[in-house]
Amino acid sequence: MNHVTKGIVFVLTGILFLLLSFILPLPTPLWAVILSASIILNCAGTAFLIRFIQESNKKEIK
Secondary structure, rough: OOOHHHHHHHHHHHHHHHHHHHOOOOOHHHHHHHHHHHHHHHHHHHHHHHHHHHHHHHHHHH
């Protein structure tokens, strides 16, 4: 999997967890786990997408 696909999958999964934390009535510990997983996945996905953008900018400069 390249950086774009990984990044999009991570971000979409993070958004899914975020929506689940809003929609489902969950106990507080489980809500905290889902919300923290959402934050981590969104940050990781953003990092993959930024890495892809940086690599494509380096290719354009050459």
